[in-house]
Amino acid sequence: MGFSDYLVWLFWAFIWISFICVVIFIIFDLFSDHTVSGWGKAGWIILICFFPALGALIYLIARGKGMAERRAYGREEVREDDDYKPRRFDNPADEISKAKALADQGVISQGEYEAIKDKALRATG
Incomplete structure (x- = not known):
């Protein structure tokens, strides 16, 4: 086996x-699409199993734009989930004093004030 045979083999392996x-x-995209019925998914899978190159080509032509949109939509959902950060109390004394002022004004009840105070004290460790 010469070097040129090795390059040809490497090309076909790639x-x-x-x-x-x-x-x-394609299979992951197909099963992540909720607009396609179960029979539609089964039909695409059968087409891809029996005629892999033709089935993949038809799928990419027919549903390629939707693939890009679903992938972009999935990334937006992940980004929205990443924005969540649990509330941290920088200074528990400030939080407690704010809650006490609200309780004195009657905006929150005494029970709510106690809950805020407990949460602020627990957040500090």
């Missing part, structure tokens, strides 16, 4: 691995 990655990506 093509096969790339094709398998595309098919797996």
